[in-house]
Structure formats: structure tokens, C-alpha cells
Amino acid sequence: MPIDPCCLADYEALAQELLDAGPHGYFAGGAGDERTLRANVAAWGEHRLLPRVLVDVHDVSTATTVLGTPVSMPVLVAPVALQKMAHPDGEAGMARAAAAAGTIMTLSTIATSTPSEVATGAPADAPRWFQVYVLSDRGVTRTLVEEAEACGFTALVLTVDAPRAGRRECDLRTGFAVPEGIDMPAVTSATGGSAGITPAGFFSLMDTTLSWDDLETFVADSPLPVLVKGIHHPADARKAVERGVAGVVVSNHGGRQLDNVPATADMLGPVVDAVAGAAEILVDGGIRRGTDVCAALALGARAVLVGRPALWGLTAGGEAGALQVLKLLQAELELAMTLLGCARVEDITADRLA
Numbered sequence: 001m002p003i004d005p006c007c008l009a010d011y012e013a014l015a016q017e018l019l020d021a022g023p024h025g026y027f028a029g030g031a032g033d034e035r036t037l038r039a040n041v042a043a044w045g046e047h048r049l050l051p052r053v054l055v056d057v058h059d060v061s062t063a064t065t066v067l068g069t070p071v072s073m074p075v076l077v078a079p080v081a082l083q084k085m086a087h088p089d090g091e092a093g094m095a096r097a098a099a100a101a102g103t104i105m106t107l108s109t110i111a112t113s114t115p116s117e118v119a120t121g122a123p124a125d126a127p128r129w130f131q132v133y134v135l136s137d138r139g140v141t142r143t144l145v146e147e148a149e150a151c152g153f154t155a156l157v158l159t160v161d162a163p164r165a166g167r168r169e170c171d172l173r174t175g176f177a178v179p180e181g182i183d184m185p186a187v188t189s190a191t192g193g194s195a196g197i198t199p200a201g202f203f204s205l206m207d208t209t210l211s212w213d214d215l216e217t218f219v220a221d222s223p224l225p226v227l228v229k230g231i232h233h234p235a236d237a238r239k240a241v242e243r244g245v246a247g248v249v250v251s252n253h254g255g256r257q258l259d260n261v262p263a264t265a266d267m268l269g270p271v272v273d274a275v276a277g278a279a280e281i282l283v284d285g286g287i288r289r290g291t292d293v294c295a296a297l298a299l300g301a302r303a304v305l306v307g308r309p310a311l312w313g314l315t316a317g318g319e320a321g322a323l324q325v326l327k328l329l330q331a332e333l334e335l336a337m338t339l340l341g342c343a344r345v346e347d348i349t350a351d352r353l354a
């Protein structure tokens with residue numbers, strides 16, 4: 001790595017230097033005018049933290065549990081497609097990094113490795129989640145989910161905010177399409193090959209009839225706990241909980257789907273209130289600092305997920321780079337907790353927000 005990165009923005013700059021314009025635009029870009037993409041980052045900074053002093057912080061721990069699984073910190077790795085396009089270590093490298101950091105990695109349906117490749121390429125006992133896109137060819141989706149279940153993945157994350165691709169103008173400008181030599185097994189199963197496919201082309205494979213009844217059936221039939229990802233509206237969070245989900249991920253897909261929706265920092269509180277403890281609430285979008293994690297927890301999230309930051313680490317240094325990013329976030333979180341007067345994650349409560 002050319003410079004010694006000391007914050008996530010440094011990894012972002014490194015990744016931009018390393019990637020060609022097409023892949024960089026695909027990874028970094030958002031939808032439309034990218035208002036939501038920018039707002040996601042900015043809004044965490046608007047939730048100011050209010051420390052308590054003279055609290056014993058000689059032994060601060062970032063450890064917690066998510067859906068009952070112990071993790072070293074309330075920071076998980078979000079599902080991100082096409083990781084071998086960032087670095088040859090790909091999703092297996094990301095899974096090893098997450099395992100070494102003591103946290104959970106979520107494998108995308110649109111990964112460049114199958115669930116079994118990731119399971120064999122990373123420590124067997126590390127908890128991993130599988131993200132589900134329901135394609136029109138539901139057989140492809142079913143086969144992947146069954147593979148993930150058989151390989152020991154411990155939860156399913158059903159993404160519901162992407163019946164079509166958002167208007168991703170970076171991709172339109174660069175003419176981004178998946179390069180030769182990068183295979184996405186799910187796409188190859190559905191279409192016979194993945195080279196040359198565009199994001200809009202991929203999303204045209206989605207089952208746009210997906211409904212609340214489908215969610216109910218999916219949850220009822222699943223041997224694994226199900227989280228629903230891409231919830232914006234508090235009433236949808238309640239509907240999901242009524243259908244039995246174990247967790248709700250407040251997410252706008254990193255500002256890549258509908259532009260001009262609120263930042264996730266601003267959607268989180270109303271969802272927490274609507275769910276009222278009936279399921280765990282996670283949030284992603286724009287988390288770039290340990291202080292952002294504190295704000296999310298103070299607003300009621302059980303944990304956060306990071307998408308691009310982990311990907312920038314992977315781009316910059318493969319598995320080791322992704323691990324550095326996760327460790328950096330953990331160190332920032334531990335410092336923020338110390339200065340906030342919170343020795344334990346559960347001490348980060350609403351009264352720590354100004």
C-alpha cells in the first residue's frame with residue numbers, strides 16, 4: 001500500500017487509485033444525483049454524542065451478540081457483489097477477514113464465489129450469513145439458499161429494495177459491464193454466463209412479483225433465521241416482524257436504489273420505535289467512523305453493517321486490507337466508547353445523544 005492509511009477515507013482514496021473507472025464507479029456510485037449516497041454519510045455526523053464522565057472505562061469491550069451470536073463488535077460486513085473484481089482474494093478473503101476480526105460476513109447472491117467455496121475458504125466455525133435475491137427463476141435462488149444452508153451459513157438476509165436497478169449514472173457514463181474472467185455463479189446459472197452483464201441487466205432477472213405473502217412463506221419454510229434488508233418505512237418494519245423475521249436491516253442499499261430517500265441515520269429511530277423490541281434492528285449506509293457506530297446504537301440499532309469500507313480494504317490489500325479496515329473500525333469504536341463513558345455496548349443508550 002502506497003500510504004499508511006489511518007482512517008476509512010484513506011482506504012477509499014487508495015481503492016480509487018487502484019481501480020479502473022468502470023469498476024470504481026460501480027462500487028462507489030449511487031443512484032441519480034447521489035443525494036442519498038452523500039446524505040447517508042453526512043447524517044451520522046448530525047447525531048451528536050453526549051459523553052458522561054467519571055465512568056470507569058479502564059476495561060472497555062466492544063463485544064456483543066447479534067441474533068444470539070457472539071461477535072467482537074457490533075459491526076458486520078454487508079453483502080457486496082463482485083468482490084473478485086476488487087481483489088483476487090474475493091469473497092473468501094473477505095470471509096477470512098471477518099472471521100479474524102470476530103464478526104459476521106454476509107455473502108451476496110451476486111458473489112464471485114459460491115457459498116461452498118466461501119465455506120471451505122474460511123474458518124469452518126465462523127458465523128456467516130447469506131443474502132438472498134429472489135430471481136424470476138426461483139429454482140436458481142432455491143439451489144443457492146440450500147447450498148448456503150448445507151454449508152453452515154447461520155442466517156438468511158432477504159433483500160427487498162431492488163426489484164430493478166436504481167439509476168446508476170456512473171455505470172451509464174463508463175458503460176460498466178462485468179469484465180471477462182469474472183464469474184458470478186448465480187448469474188451464470190440463470191443466464192449461461194456473466195461476462196458483459198450490466199447492473200440493470202442483472203436486476204432484470206429479479207422476480208418483481210415478490211410480495212408480503214412470499215416473505216411469510218420464505219420465513220415459515222426457512223430452517224434459518226431470516227432478516228429482511230432494505231426496510232425504509234416503519235409500517236413495513238412492523239409488517240415484516242408480523243411475518244416472523246428475526247431481524248430488520250434499515251437500509252437504502254448504500255444510496256444505490258431510489259435517490260432522495262432519507263439517510264439511514266434518519267430512518268432508524270422510527271423503525272426502532274415501530275418494532276418495539278420484537279426483532280433486532282440493524283442498519284447500514286454511510287457508517288465510516290466508530291462514532292457513527294455509537295450513534296446507530298444510541299438510536300436503537302443492535303449492530304451496523306459496512307459495505308464499501310470493507311470493500312475498499314479488500315481492494316487495497318486483499319484479506320489483510322479488509323481485516324485492517326475492520327480492526328480500525330473496532331479501535332475507533334473502542335476509543336469512542338471510552339470517551340463517551342460507555343464500558344459496554346449496552347451502555348450506549350439514547351441518553352448519549354445530544
Ligand SMILES: Cc1cc2nc3c(=O)[nH]c(=O)nc-3n(C[C@H](O)[C@H](O)[C@H](O)COP(=O)(O)O)c2cc1C
Nearest residue numbers: 027078079080081108159253254285286306307308
Ligand atoms: C458495490 C456494491 C454492491 C452491493 N451489492 C449488494 C448485493 O449484492 N446485495 C445486497 O443486498 N446489497 C448490496 N449492496 C448494498 C450493501 O449491502 C449495503 O446496503 C450498502 O453498501 C451500505 O452502504 P455503505 O456502502 O455506505 O456501507 C451493495 C453495495 C455496493 C456498494
Ligand SMILES: CCCCCCC(=O)C(=O)O
Nearest residue numbers: 081110197198199202256
Ligand atoms: C452486474 C452485477 C450487478 C450486481 C448487483 C448487486 C447489487 O445489489 C448492487 O447494488 O450493485
